[in-house]
Amino acid sequence: MKIxxxxxxxxIGTKVVAHLRQAGHQVIAASPATGINTITGEGLAEAMNDTDVVVDLANSPSWEDQAVLDFFQTSGRNLLAAEINAGVKHHLALSIVGIDIMQNIGYMRAKKAQEDIIKQSGVPYTIIRSTQFLEFLKGIADQATxxxxxxxxDVWFQPIAADDVAAxxxxxxxxxxxxxKVEIAGPERFAMYEVVAQYLRHANxxxxxxxxxxxxxxxxEISHKALVPAGQAELGTINFEKWWSNQLQKV
Incomplete structure (x- = not known):
């Protein structure tokens, strides 16, 4: 398949590309750097030629409320219009667990708008809602310092490793x-402060x-369970200790 x-x-994208190429598929790693831009539309029509599946992992460079909404709406509409013209058979997007009940946060409103555009497009789709990544723990600590x-x-937190997300x-x-939609999450549940404290201890x-x-x-403000799956979810296999060990091996 062409993906x-x-x-x-x-x-996530680099890992997904590696998985799919290893499985023998023709994969285009699309980004503005490779001449494919979902905001301006540059290169989209050409990229979609004979494409079977599109995986949308694009993220806004800004978290400002209006900027992030504009990004996901513009990107989503341009991308899906190109897919419809090319007859793409499957659109997959990565989203976030709990966005429906966090609509007071601008980024979550923007992700919900992205999902709505996908659902209304007519293109067959899969939405994967993920919990936060273990790779975000340092950033969470830094912004709260x-x-x-x-x-x-002390909200519940069930972080997942990027390697599991990509798989x-x-x-x-x-x-x-x-x-x-399907939901994915890490194998362990913590209070947010607990797992960040664990991360800081390991990082000395x-x-x-x-x-x-x-x-x-x-x-x-969110509910204590907003960031974790409400019902059934597929769980990754990489717990915190295994993830940390993997980080040390990459140094």
Missing amino acids: VVIGGSGL DGNEVHLS FVAKYALAAPING DLRKVVPNGKPSYYGG
């Missing part, structure tokens, strides 16, 4: 579209994690 991976040079303290919520994305890209980072009791995420 186009939008965002093919990113954290005040002096030598990291003030974090799930590749699996569903090669399967028939489900015209619905002396910052102190302080649970603040506020159910929030990136500035928005």
Whole structure:
């Protein structure tokens, strides 16, 4: 099959491209750097020629409310229009667990808008909603740091390794579209502050994690269970300790 991976040079994209090429498929790792731009439309029509599956892993360079909404709406519409013209048979997008109940956060509103555009397009689709990545733990700690303290919520958190995310994305890209969504998550559930504290200990980072009791995420108040699957989900196999060990091997 010919598969186009939008965002093919990113954290998840590079891994997905590797999986699919190893399985013997023709894969285009699409990004503005390779002349394929979902915002301007550059290179989209050519990339879609004879394409069977499109995997959309594009992400907004800005988290500002209006900018991120504009990004996902523009990118989604341009991409799906090109797919319709080319007769693409399957559109797969990576989304986020819990976006329906976090619509007070601009990024989650934008991801919901992206999902709605996909559902209304008429292109057969699969939406994979993922929990947050283990690779985000440092960023979560950094944005919550005040002096030598990291003030974090006690909301439930079930982070998944990027390697597991990529394996799930590749699996569903090669399967028939489900015209619905599936949820994926890591194998372990923590309070958010607990797993960040664990990460900092392993990294020999002396910052102190302080649970603040506020159910929030990136500035928005959320329910304690918003970031974890509400029902059945496919679980990755890489727990925190295995993930950390893998990070050390890459150094």
